[in-house]
Amino acid sequence: MNRREAISAVAWLLGGTVVGADLLVSCTSKPVQVNSLFNADQVALLNEVAETILPATSTPGAKEAKVGDFMAQMVLDCYKKEDQEVFTAGINKLDQASKAKYGDTFMYLDKAKKTALLTALDQEQKEYQSSKKSEDPNHYFRMMKELTLVGYFTSEVGATQALRYDPVPGKYDGCMPYKKGDKAWAT
Numbered sequence: 001m002n003r004r005e006a007i008s009a010v011a012w013l014l015g016g017t018v019v020g021a022d023l024l025v026s027c028t029s030k031p032v033q034v035n036s037l038f039n040a041d042q043v044a045l046l047n048e049v050a051e052t053i054l055p056a057t058s059t060p061g062a063k064e065a066k067v068g069d070f071m072a073q074m075v076l077d078c079y080k081k082e083d084q085e086v087f088t089a090g091i092n093k094l095d096q097a098s099k100a101k102y103g104d105t106f107m108y109l110d111k112a113k114k115t116a117l118l119t120a121l122d123q124e125q126k127e128y129q130s131s132k133k134s135e136d137p138n139h140y141f142r143m144m145k146e147l148t149l150v151g152y153f154t155s156e157v158g159a160t161q162a163l164r165y166d167p168v169p170g171k172y173d174g175c176m177p178y179k180k181g182d183k184a185w186a187t
Contacts, residue, residue, distance in 0.1 A: 038072040050148040052114045059162045070151035090140020159186035
């Protein structure tokens with residue numbers, strides 16, 4: 001190999017490194033799509049909303065049950081186009097409400113502010129639902145809250161740790177004894 005070939009080979013290697021790094025930076029700066037409606041940042045936000053609604057206590061919270069992923073899939077697979085639009089627009093409205101009230105996005109608020117914001121949104125959706133016409137869409141926060149509850153309590157974590165679970169329940173017993181404070185049955 002002569003000097004010219006060596007310089008050319010080194011230039012190709014260094015050029016490839018620079019182009020590769022530039023390509024890597026440009027790929028990672030865009031949010032990763034989870035499905036055709038939601039990106040990873042939106043799913044992370046949905047997980048935070050769900051965790052605020054059902055936080056970890058003596059049992060795991062909604063984030064551990066990956067309720068955000070569940071919501072994204074359910075909205076994509078089961079919601080009508082109009083409801084999908086309300087839900088996805090609601091993610092932006094939630095962040096706008098957070099910025100207006102606290103000056104920061106929902107993801108960066110502390111637990112108390114997250115809870116206060118979601119409590120206000122819950123009150124807003126209750127008022128909206130009580131006065132809405134049948135053809136009007138549901139409030140976005142109502143959909144988020146419903147999906148949080150369904151997603152958590154039908155997940156393995158929710159069904160086996162937050163509820164009582166018996167994989168083979170046996171015969172039906174309509175008069176099962178219940179003591180105050182017992183967990184509800186998942187099965």
